[in-house]
Amino acid sequence: MDDFTKLFWELDGTTKTSEKTAALENYLKNAEAADAAWAVFFLTGQRIRRLVGTKLLRDWATQKAQISDWLFEECYDRVGDLAETISLLVPSAELADRTPLHSLIQDKLLPLRELTAEEQRSRVLELWEHMSQPQIFVLGKLMTGAFRVGVSKQLVIRALSAYSGVESTTLAHRLSGTWEPNAESFEQLVDPESSEAPTSKPYPFFLANPLKDGPDKELKEPENWCAEWKWDGIRAQVIRRADETYIWSRGEELLTEQFPEIADCASQLPNGTVIDGEVVGWCQGESRPLPFSQLQRRLGRKRLGKKLLTEVPVALLAFDLLEKDGTDCREHSLEQRQADLAKILIGLSTERQEGQSLFPNTEPDSQEPAIRVAPPVSDSPIMTWEAMASCRARAKELRAEGLMLKRAGSIYQVGRPAGLWWKWKVDPFTIDAVLVYAQRGHGRRASLYTDYTFAVWKENELVPFAKAYSGLSDAEFRKVDAFVRKNTKEKFGPIRSVTPQLVFELAFENIQPSSRHKSGIAVRFPRISRWRHDKSVGEADRLETILALASDE
Amino acid sequence: MQTELLKPTDRGLYCPAGNFYVDAWKSVDQNIVTHAHADHARRGSKSYLAAKEGEQVLRTRLGSDAQIEFRRYGEPVSVNGVKVTLYPAGHILGSAQIRIEKDGYVVVLSGDYKREADSTCTAYESIRCHTFVTESTFGLPIYRWPNPEKVFEQINAWWRSNQEVGKASLVLAYSLGKAQRVLEGIDSSIGPIYTHGAVEKLNESYRDSGISLPSTTYVGEVDAKQTDWTKALIIAPPSVMGGSWIRRFGKLSSALASGWMQIRGTRRRRGLDSGFIVSDHVDWQGLIRSIEETEAQSVWVTHGYADVVARSLVEKGIDARTIETEFQGELLEQPSEASQTQDATDG
Numbered sequence: 001m002d003d004f005t006k007l008f009w010e011l012d013g014t015t016k017t018s019e020k021t022a023a024l025e026n027y028l029k030n031a032e033a034a035d036a037a038w039a040v041f042f043l044t045g046q047r048i049r050r051l052v053g054t055k056l057l058r059d060w061a062t063q064k065a066q067i068s069d070w071l072f073e074e075c076y077d078r079v080g081d082l083a084e085t086i087s088l089l090v091p092s093a094e095l096a097d098r099t100p101l102h103s104l105i106q107d108k109l110l111p112l113r114e115l116t117a118e119e120q121r122s123r124v125l126e127l128w129e130h131m132s133q134p135q136i137f138v139l140g141k142l143m144t145g146a147f148r149v150g151v152s153k154q155l156v157i158r159a160l161s162a163y164s165g166v167e168s169t170t171l172a173h174r175l176s177g178t179w180e181p182n183a184e185s186f187e188q189l190v191d192p193e194s195s196e197a198p199t200s201k202p203y204p205f206f207l208a209n210p211l212k213d214g215p216d217k218e219l220k221e222p223e224n225w226c227a228e229w230k231w232d233g234i235r236a237q238v239i240r241r242a243d244e245t246y247i248w249s250r251g252e253e254l255l256t257e258q259f260p261e262i263a264d265c266a267s268q269l270p271n272g273t274v275i276d277g278e279v280v281g282w283c284q285g286e287s288r289p290l291p292f293s294q295l296q297r298r299l300g301r302k303r304l305g306k307k308l309l310t311e312v313p314v315a316l317l318a319f320d321l322l323e324k325d326g327t328d329c330r331e332h333s334l335e336q337r338q339a340d341l342a343k344i345l346i347g348l349s350t351e352r353q354e355g356q357s358l359f360p361n362t363e364p365d366s367q368e369p370a371i372r373v374a375p376p377v378s379d380s381p382i383m384t385w386e387a388m389a390s391c392r393a394r395a396k397e398l399r400a401e402g403l404m405l406k407r408a409g410s411i412y413q414v415g416r417p418a419g420l421w422w423k424w425k426v427d428p429f430t431i432d433a434v435l436v437y438a439q440r441g442h443g444r445r446a447s448l449y450t451d452y453t454f455a456v457w458k459e460n461e462l463v464p465f466a467k468a469y470s471g472l473s474d475a476e477f478r479k480v481d482a483f484v485r486k487n488t489k490e491k492f493g494p495i496r497s498v499t500p501q502l503v504f505e506l507a508f509e510n511i512q513p514s515s516r517h518k519s520g521i522a523v524r525f526p527r528i529s530r531w532r533h534d535k536s537v538g539e540a541d542r543l544e545t546i547l548a549l550a551s552d553e
Numbered sequence: 554m555q556t557e558l559l560k561p562t563d564r565g566l567y568c569p570a571g572n573f574y575v576d577a578w579k580s581v582d583q584n585i586v587t588h589a590h591a592d593h594a595r596r597g598s599k600s601y602l603a604a605k606e607g608e609q610v611l612r613t614r615l616g617s618d619a620q621i622e623f624r625r626y627g628e629p630v631s632v633n634g635v636k637v638t639l640y641p642a643g644h645i646l647g648s649a650q651i652r653i654e655k656d657g658y659v660v661v662l663s664g665d666y667k668r669e670a671d672s673t674c675t676a677y678e679s680i681r682c683h684t685f686v687t688e689s690t691f692g693l694p695i696y697r698w699p700n701p702e703k704v705f706e707q708i709n710a711w712w713r714s715n716q717e718v719g720k721a722s723l724v725l726a727y728s729l730g731k732a733q734r735v736l737e738g739i740d741s742s743i744g745p746i747y748t749h750g751a752v753e754k755l756n757e758s759y760r761d762s763g764i765s766l767p768s769t770t771y772v773g774e775v776d777a778k779q780t781d782w783t784k785a786l787i788i789a790p791p792s793v794m795g796g797s798w799i800r801r802f803g804k805l806s807s808a809l810a811s812g813w814m815q816i817r818g819t820r821r822r823r824g825l826d827s828g829f830i831v832s833d834h835v836d837w838q839g840l841i842r843s844i845e846e847t848e849a850q851s852v853w854v855t856h857g858y859a860d861v862v863a864r865s866l867v868e869k870g871i872d873a874r875t876i877e878t879e880f881q882g883e884l885l886e887q888p889s890e891a892s893q894t895q896d897a898t899d900g
Contacts, residue, residue: 081817
């Protein structure tokens with residue numbers, strides 16, 4: 001408990017990723033496997049079901065501190081965190097409690113759930129008596145299931161990787177699903193010898209660069225380019241190997257359980273197949289994707305209800321093949337890969353392989369397989385840029401963001417090298433940025449924080465680069481407003497700085513270098529195009545990316 | 554009750570019988586000053602009365618030509634027939650509680666005060682009185698000061714670990730009082746200690762008053778480029794943060810020494826690397842205990858969490874009310890910029 005408390009305060013005390021990783025690595029080096037297992041469990045965002053009601057904890061702390069209820073409220077109001085308020089009010093021990101983390105949780109905390117309120121009370125009071133103030137705070141966080149310390153799962157994985165030498169993709173996979181926090185699972189997690197992992201490993205994604213001027217200037221001959229729709233969904237790789245299926249996002253998040261329709265369909269793929277595509281919610285009636293906001297409803301859920309599965313069925317619109325018959329085929333030509341992809345997909349049936357149909361209320365034959373070749377832009381080759389441009393103008397009808405232009409005969413590269421893949425969006429520029437300042441709006445929005453300043457990454461720092469006031473629904477504005485009030489860091493007159501946590505996609509018309517702005521750029525007509533619930537702050541865009549756009553102007 | 558012995562006015566707390574003010578925030582004829590912090594000791598009054606112990610310090614604040622009468626603690630003086638006696642408040646060097654007596658009725662104004670003894674000023678004394686006027690800067694039960702020795706151990710350990718990684722250690726502390734208390738508390742054998750000009754000026758006043766402090770070097774006296782800052786501890790007022798003054802030190806770890814550092818969110822929002830709980834005010838328990846020890850029948854609560862403290866006292870059966878003053882207690886924001894009392898409690 002004591003080492004874990006120290007770790008918590010170290011993580012809490014710094015905003016530097018390198019220091020956080022170092023603190024974690026250091027903890028892992030010294031911790032018993034059973035303790036490390038629980039530490040990883042909590043820090044990767046898993047939580048134990050609430051053991052004791054917060055109202056009870058509050059009452060016991062108020063009694064123990066011998067103060068009135070209203071005074072507890074005054075204190076809570078000042079501190080803003082229940083566990084911390086309690087830790088500052090109840091008498092604490094001078095010396096830290098030495099109980100190992102795993103015994104505290106397994107022997108003292110988990111059994112609480114089975115006890116009566118009176119028994120819980122005496123157990124909790126006893127715990128408090130033997131703990132120091134920082135420990136009581138961490139204990140409160142563990143008990144109320146609200147354990148957040150500004151550490152992403154990715155960061156924990158990085159530290160685990162540095163500590164064990166196991167690759168981060170392997171660790172991400174091993175940590176996915178139901179991971180039991182015990183010594184044995186921790187040892188398996190960090191075992192470099194264990195061989196189970198490679199089957200899950202995705203290929204690095206090949207990413208496109210934005211096209212700013214017309215393609216006729218940059219890309220020259222239209223016959224050298226193949227056009228595809230740029231879908232508005234989640235880029236994903238579907239892997240079928242050794243009778244197992246894995247669906248990876250670009251952020252190396254394992255999405256297999258989020259998209260059972262796709263996983264189920266993938267089980268028909270031959271072993272040794274890796275497909276690249278875009279996951280979208282699919283509207284069968286309209287033969288086009290559902291709005292992205294609908295797809296977002298499918299994300300981040302522990303359980304997918306029937307209703308949601310029926311309302312937002314997903315599909316993988318496949319556009320590339322990276323592995324065929326267990327062999328990496330990324331060096332094959334684009335045309336070859338796509339032809340092979342079509343061959344593999346043509347044999348897929350819509351029937352569910354195991355158990356009941358996912359969609360009991362729909363006719364199975366009205367559906368296409370959940371993994372399918374992405375609908376083409378045109379059935380025949382597009383011969384001129386004018387024809388391409390008029391296709392692009394139709395993108396919104398299909399809820400696509402624009403066109404992807406891929407060089408004929410090109411190989412599948414790694415990362416975002418310039419030259420072979422271009423995205424030619426309808427909205428010329430979009431950037432994922434982080435909300436950092438908020439100010440009240442005007443008129444009907446005067447009571448809400450609706451005027452925002454957004455930042456992007458410059459090295460390890462978020463630099464503000466644009467303000468935007470429009471683009472969210474009233475309901476979304478209210479949610480952001482509530483967030484701003486709860487997460488205000490500082491007030492500068494009417495402006496509040498907020499904890500960087502929310503990511504939004506901003507669209508704008510133009511971009512220019514600017515010496516007047518700290519970020520070095522100025523954007524024209526910025527607006528919020530959507531709230532990226534699916535993105536973490538770390539996934540927001542980097543200033544270099546925007547600067548690259550600006551310099552090409 | 555003899556409320557007429559003291560009454561709140563828009564110039565400050567006023568004693569009509571003695572025709573004097575205590576810590577007036579506007580120019581008055583006769584002003585009794587509890588201590589030299591800027592929100593209590595203001596320039597512009599005709600004559601002042603203050604504690605002898607703080608003479609050097611108060612002179613730096615009010616100027617050499619201010620007309621000030623200094624009295625020793627416990628040595629009474631008659632002001633227009635009202636008996637005025639100063640008692641130590643333990644807040645900073647020369648800080649005083651003002652005891653006012655007429656016709657057997659006694660009012661004590663606490664000024665700012667702290668109960669833990671330290672060698673930079675005379676320790677707080679509890680005075681019995683009928684009416685007690687108290688500050689309430691940290692008047693919430695979440696403020697519970699740790700043992701100062703433990704805190705100074707933390708500061709020493711932090712300084713050493715910064716040395717190990719080659720970073721200078723910057724302690725942000727009020728120039729008057731807090732800075733000297735930090736100096737007095739730390740282990741000066743760990744490395745060289747440098748000071749900001751504002752701090753050094755008051756160090757001199759403290760030394761001239763006979764307070765022994767570890768030796769310090771004014772940052773402006775050395776060539777920054779020729780100095781190895783990686784072993785150094787630097788003491789400066791909080792207002793230096795974010796400015797160019799701190800750039801000369803290279804790699805740096807900063808820490809604020811303040812009672813506000815008790816709360817995690819406050820610490821985090823400052824953007825500081827560390828915070829140490831060093832306060833020259835009473836914590837909640839010290840506040841309640843001090844009030845009870847005066848045995849006052851009536852308590853006036855001012856600057857800080859006055860409402861909360863008054864309500865708690867009323868619950869304990871003590872007649873308490875809040876009064877409005879322009880004192881600020883300890884500000885969380887930079888003192889030069891924060892002109893509203895609210896900033897001290899709000900941020």
